[in-house]
Amino acid sequence: MKEIVIISGKGGTGKTTLTASFAYLARDNVLADCDVDAADLHLLAAPKVLHEEDFYGGVKAVIDPGRCTQCGLCTEACRYAAISDDYVVDPLSCEGCSVCFHVCPVDAVTLEESLNGRWFISESRLGPMVHAELRPGEENSGKLVALVRNQAKVLTGKSGKKLILVDGAPGVGCPVISSVTGADRVVIVTEPTRSGIHDMLRALELVQGFNIPTSVVINKYDIAPEMGERIHRICSEKQTVVLGSIPYDAAVTAAMVNGRSVVEFDDGDASKAIVGIWEKLAETVPS
């Protein structure tokens, strides 16, 4: 079983478009959408949910006003300023650390499991799929990411498939660390802009810390070819393969509006480039 994770550092560089296209080209894979706090892959994969479950990611403190004597020990101990002057816990600030529960002399604090999201096992146009929705504003997306990846592995084992394609999270924090640890390959999608390069470098640094073979794809290459050249130079210094470049193509948005990956929508410039990139990537990942 091999697991390829597509990440980007910077958001909006085409991570999901590329993941969906790879899935269409690979044909025999399981999909995992680990961008749980802005999950978009389902808009292209049209999953039919077969199984769904709530996700409880942690606990939140709740103060019983009937028991509370307003002694102030909890507010003093809380490092997250989550308890108001009238002793109500703000769930958005509560970290679930339980310190208030322990310091309360009259047992007025209870810890309640917090519903953080839902996760799904689905059958989709692009193969079996595990995906999730973090409840807006919730934390712990790293935990939900780990769960989605684990479930995708179980599903892959059961279905006898050999490949998992993971739409990773943006950034370099907890969700993306969760997306890549222990994966077989990472593909970083970037764009030829100064922000794209900046964020690609941070993502590369992160992935290299985990020792995972990594390659780069440059999207919207023709917006600034000189920046594209710079990415090539940086990657060769860092001994990172550039799998290929995708030109700006209005078909990408048109495909999205039609709920299709671009490679199944038309065979224009972007599609041709993605097919070439997939062939190159597939060669480096023996099944």
Next chain:
Amino acid sequence: MRIAVSAMGRDLDADLDPRFGRAMYFLILDPNGTIEEVIENSTNMNAMKGAGIQAGKILADKKVDVLLTGHCGPNAFKALNAAGIKVAVELSGTVREALERFKRTDVKFAGGPNVEGHW
């Protein structure tokens, strides 16, 4: 000697669970294969962080000497190591087969974690 095996079920014919921290059960055996204790690990299986550390603590508290499992991450290894528990990794098949391999000394003891940590 107390031998712990990460397992998918409650008896010797159950499959070994390759995950340590998130294993479904731990069976604690004596070298003859007598089950001394079955520990349900459901709390850790569903805890999304620190499962390996907590599972390591459980086995340390149960005074286990050896663990037979599949994969063990860095935090779990640190906990098991502190408890002086030897960790045999990369095992598969049933619990009974893993025990037999251990008795034949046909197992690989980890000198460190054999997988990346899961967050």
Next chain:
Amino acid sequence: MVIAIASGKGGTGKTTVATSLASVLGPNGRLLDCDVEEPNCHIFMNPELDTSVAVNLPVPVVDMEKCSLCGKCGEVCRFSAIVLIGDEVLTFPEMCHGCGGCSLLCPEKAIAEGSRLLGVVETGYSGAVEFVQGRLRVGEAMSPPLIKAVKEKIDPEKINILDAPPGASCPVITTVKGADFILMVTEPTPFGLHDLRIAVEAVSVLGAAMGVILNRSDIGTGDVERYCKERSLPLLMKIPHDRTIAEGYARGELLIDAAPQYRERFVDLSAHIAELVRQPGESYVEAAS
């Protein structure tokens, strides 16, 4: 006044809007880049950064001389950052959330607090505009405490522009909490709409006034505009797809420099937002494109 710029979906032009808006404010403005995982505002603002302060999270350090091996610390910790194993107390600093519970509740007072580096907060000037950014250490998982450290630099006397991280989870809420106005930047695509809905839902509990900017407004469909009408979200500006803007962005130029006709529109935008903050509840406004 605090104006937070958020987006749901990444790459929709959040930083483009934040930097141009801050620039037209001149000495009245202060730009705070709270997208600490990938801070990009500096690319467009070229600030002279003159201070850099490390931000640490307190993590437990155990004095085994005083420890009685009671195990209370491990029972208290919800994050598996400290645990009693045999006659040893192990700590896992990278798991720690810095709640201080173990040291507070240790009956022997055997636990002091060391620190784990989260990142840095850097400050300086870009021309007349005060500039602040947080930069998360690569490999560090916890961004909210660093975001809070950036927000400590909010100057109530000025107009503070906060560039939020993408998405709709905890770091976004940490950033936009307490803002007077939340400006959502999106694009008129199915992804843009989907992620905008989630972000609006996430921040609407905070009760701040909101508005929307539609970037690359001529690609995709009219669904985002319909959504804004339904939700009575004022559509404050449309920025059509323009190769000049895209190329300027690639080079790291401000939108108002790459396309100077926007300068006046950003001045108007800041006035419009100030008006909306003073008189909340204004219904849908058709943006001039």
